Amino acid sequence: MDMHRPAEIILTILFFGLIAGSYLAAQTPPPPVFEQPLLVTSAGQSSGDAQIALQLAKRAALAATLSKTGTGKDLENQKTLVLVLGASMKGLGSAGLDTNKEKERIRELVAEAKKKNIPILAMHLGGGQRRGELTDEIINEFLPAAKMAIILKSGNQDGLFTKICKAKDIPLIEVDKSLDAVEPLKKIFKR
Amino acid sequence: MREADAIHPGPALTAARSLSDYFPSLKGTPGDTPVYVYAGATEGGNVLIIGGTHPNEPAGFVTSVMLIENIRAVRGKIVIVPQANASGFTHSDPQEGSPQRFPIATAAGQRWFRLGSRVTNPIHQWPDPTIYVNPTGQTLAGIEARNLNRAYPGKAGGNLTEKVAFGIMELIKKERIDLGIDLHESAPEYPVINAIVFHENSADLAATAQMELQAEGFEFRLEASPPNLRGLSHREWGDVAGIRAILMETPNASHGRLKGKPSVELIIDGKDKFYEKAARLGRLFVPFGPDGIPLKNRVARHLAGLKAVLSGLKELDPGKAVEVEDLPPADRVRVEGIGAFLR
Numbered sequence: 449m450d451m452h453r454p455a456e457i458i459l460t461i462l463f464f465g466l467i468a469g470s471y472l473a474a475q476t477p478p479p480p481v482f483e484q485p486l487l488v489t490s491a492g493q494s495s496g497d498a499q500i501a502l503q504l505a506k507r508a509a510l511a512a513t514l515s516k517t518g519t520g521k522d523l524e525n526q527k528t529l530v531l532v533l534g535a536s537m538k539g540l541g542s543a544g545l546d547t548n549k550e551k552e553r554i555r556e557l558v559a560e561a562k563k564k565n566i567p568i569l570a571m572h573l574g575g576g577q578r579r580g581e582l583t584d585e586i587i588n589e590f591l592p593a594a595k596m597a598i599i600l601k602s603g604n605q606d607g608l609f610t611k612i613c614k615a616k617d618i619p620l621i622e623v624d625k626s627l628d629a630v631e632p633l634k635k636i637f638k639r
Numbered sequence: 640m641r642e643a644d645a646i647h648p649g650p651a652l653t654a655a656r657s658l659s660d661y662f663p664s665l666k667g668t669p670g671d672t673p674v675y676v677y678a679g680a681t682e683g684g685n686v687l688i689i690g691g692t693h694p695n696e697p698a699g700f701v702t703s704v705m706l707i708e709n710i711r712a713v714r715g716k717i718v719i720v721p722q723a724n725a726s727g728f729t730h731s732d733p734q735e736g737s738p739q740r741f742p743i744a745t746a747a748g749q750r751w752f753r754l755g756s757r758v759t760n761p762i763h764q765w766p767d768p769t770i771y772v773n774p775t776g777q778t779l780a781g782i783e784a785r786n787l788n789r790a791y792p793g794k795a796g797g798n799l800t801e802k803v804a805f806g807i808m809e810l811i812k813k814e815r816i817d818l819g820i821d822l823h824e825s826a827p828e829y830p831v832i833n834a835i836v837f838h839e840n841s842a843d844l845a846a847t848a849q850m851e852l853q854a855e856g857f858e859f860r861l862e863a864s865p866p867n868l869r870g871l872s873h874r875e876w877g878d879v880a881g882i883r884a885i886l887m888e889t890p891n892a893s894h895g896r897l898k899g900k901p902s903v904e905l906i907i908d909g910k911d912k913f914y915e916k917a918a919r920l921g922r923l924f925v926p927f928g929p930d931g932i933p934l935k936n937r938v939a940r941h942l943a944g945l946k947a948v949l950s951g952l953k954e955l956d957p958g959k960a961v962e963v964e965d966l967p968p969a970d971r972v973r974v975e976g977i978g979a980f981l982r
């Protein structure tokens with residue numbers, strides 16, 4: 449039950465197809481590509497995972513707002529959209545949404561972000577237990593819209609994130625533990 | 640008369656009270672229950688920790704007793720109710736064949752802990768209605784009339800269980816509690832397990848604690864308290880009392896439906912071949928191997944969870960920080976056992 453892990457933090461940063469030739473070593477920190485402030489929303493109403501993303505952003509000293517059911521209008525004055533991928537049936541129920549309505553909301557949000565030239569950072573923070581049919585549908589549909597992705601390694605055991613990010617030239621940062629995402633967040637956002 | 644469970648508070652105890660001190664109409668009833676207060680020298684926040692809401696979930700009760708027998712508050716105040724549904728500890732669930740108590744070896748000799756029922760003793764509250772309408776107006780199955788975790792915010796003139804819930808709400812008010820933590824266990828086949836359930840006012844706290852726990856090797860699910868599920872501590876403490884509210888669940892095979900023979904060993908060692916098989920078939924929400932999930936690991940999980948929640952509170956709301964010393968460390972409890980931290 450209690451998953452013992454080595455105390456040392458192993459942080460693996462992988463980039464796929466980042467502007468060709470710019471980064472030779474896999475460990476090279478990415479340049480700051482995102483700007484503040486950022487709007488965080490769950491794609492799939494996993495409110496706990498979205499809250500983790502918000503707290504990570506705060507620890508990275510980023511100006512972030514969490515919006516449970518945000519739409520394109522909420523992108524006013526925002527410079528980055530953070531989509532926390534992961535479906536929760538309970539969360540959808542609590543928000544009074546069904547799967548289709550939630551996907552519609554995210555589609556509109558993504559379209560509006562594109563229109564406003566607001567880049568998307570995708571995150572998946574629920575690990576293996578936050579994978580499943582519905583979450584995978586959301587990953588398959590919305591991960592390709594991201595400019596970069598930060599995920600918990602335990603959620604990528606089947607390589608779904610690796611596959612999509614490789615195909616779409618999206619830099620993928622995998623971390624062992626959520627807190628390990630703070631440093632990469634600091635680096636990829638402009639101060 | 641039934642002998643009360645032996646609890647030996649440590650020297651740092653500030654006050655020993657009863658729930659009836661906060662709600663006098665519980666006095667002399669089977670719903671009255673001990674309350675232990677630990678106040679630090681420095682002002683800070685006030686935290687309520689509740690065990691034994693469900694007396695068939697031993698990790699919450701045992702964790703509370705370990706706190707009572709060890710901690711020292713440095714800053715702020717901790718109030719502990721180890722047997723929230725005292726009546727539930729006086730009987731066991733019918734037709735389950737559960738042991739009535741289980742032993743823990745300590746340096747001072749063997750200690751016994753009661754295993755009770757999920758609900759209030761029918762001798763103390765009878766009969767159950769066909770349909771129970773709880774204090775929030777939600778309708779539930781009749782037996783839930785005796786479930787403390789459906790009875791919040793309680794009712795001063797209600798049934799015994801509702802009076803206990805009301806007493807806890809009174810305690811929250813009078814002790815000016817800022818954060819309430821309700822310690823539970825759930826069956827391995829139940830999805831809300833190894834979980835922190837949080838009122839939406841505590842989402843930041845739950846997420847902060849979850850990240851710290853993950854960094855320490857404890858995986859916890861984050862579960863938002865559904866706003867339409869009423870009468871539960873993590874809902875009504877937040878909605879009605881306006882305090883931060885968190886509930887934690889550890890995995891307990893001894894009250895699950897898939898278990899084999901109920902026994903003292905199943906409670907303490909947490910091994911069960913049917914749960915092992917269910918895990919192999921992918922039917923559980925926690926890993927379950929031949930080593931089972933022993934009580935000491937479940938208690939360690941609660942202790943790690945409490946530590947992480949207190950440190951999260953300090954980070955997010957420094958004015959409400961509560962600092963304690965001598966909280967039994969989770970890693971040592973897993974190695975040395977529960978008894979090493981009992982008097």
Ligand SMILES: [Zn+2]
Pocket residue numbers: 692693696823824
């Ligand atoms: Zn329970």
